[in-house]
Amino acid sequence: MMGLISTQIIISVLFILLGWAIRYKKAYWLISGFASRDEHEKEQLIANGSPQRTGMLLLSAGIGMLVLLPLLFTSFTYAVEVQFGFMLLYLLGGLVYLSKYEIPSKRKRSYKINAILFIVVIGSLAALTLSSYQGYELIVKKERFEITGMYGDEWSIKDIKRLELMDEMPEVLARTNGVGLPTLSKGHFKVKDYGKSLLFIQKGSSPYIYIELEKRRIFINDNDSEQTIKWFKELQEEVGNNK
Template structure:
């Protein structure tokens, strides 16, 4: 996970830094989104005001936050390091772009500023919704026909498909996240585990016990912040199955 986090951050850094370098240092302003659509007169006014140069500089400065996130991954959970660096990058870059809009005197200034603010607000809402859903406690529901885990990456299994169920004190080592939510001790979604392969987690990694269920070709671990509730889930499912 550490290697993946560092690779993602460095690759993202280059994607932002390289065009920013050519804009800021070499004057290749055509690399800026929307610059080509403006008239020659508007382009010249923007250059005289220092707008494309300032945008290129802002891009370069913001890009350094991404390798900083890679360094942070050595001290905290890699997923947290990536998330923090991208959130800081987003706030810095969008706010800087809004401040630089005063240098834009083109006729489409208001439209471009509205799009920028709208995009910023949409991204904030999207991140907030994802974090809210990821932080919600998983709920396990048992019926006479199935067991379901609600919330993000939720799943429902027919009882007749369950081959094994156990209450365990230790969670196998997590090798990687394939498609899921990971923050602090929370794991939601698809992960690859040592000795088991790919399966689903709905857990607080630091809170034992864990309810383990297995069916053909799949498995899952789920628990509650309240150990007593996790134990209650186990006995409830075992009673229904038996």
């Protein structure tokens, strides 16, 4: 949590400093591509108010992120999504808006580029978020078991070295390649005392199934505790049949 808070503060302060320098100290060279423009274009942009508004965009984005910072200290589940969603929507939407202050000969092209960038970035993130929130299931078959969805796979029952139903989830230390959301951890993480592990965890929904294979450690549960217990019993029975 402290790492997330620190990251947000650093990003917010960076935006504020950049915006302040551009808007009030006329450090227009900080804007990407501005320094390489010819002097006539620079004068037109300044006359149109383009760099000044770019500075205000960054400044207000940083202030907005700081205003939203207290959400991290509340019980609001989607605080992180709201904060970074605001940042992306505000900045990308701002770039599209600022295209109207581009010089006339490049205005149409600027609108197209920034609009495409907005659609691609927001669309990709929306698709990733939706796929991340998609459910998963543990399906026990004869001699094999499968976890469906993103990061899922199929493994042999005979490879299971340890099977345990835990009341509490061990501390997750770091994410190496996965999705870490306020209510969900899915993918590859480092877990205290267990090392590299594959997680399919609905946070705060006890119990948790721990499956130790020859080359893999897996933690999985469901929002419904009864479903988690059912998965465990099915897996436990199949393990017993394969001894």
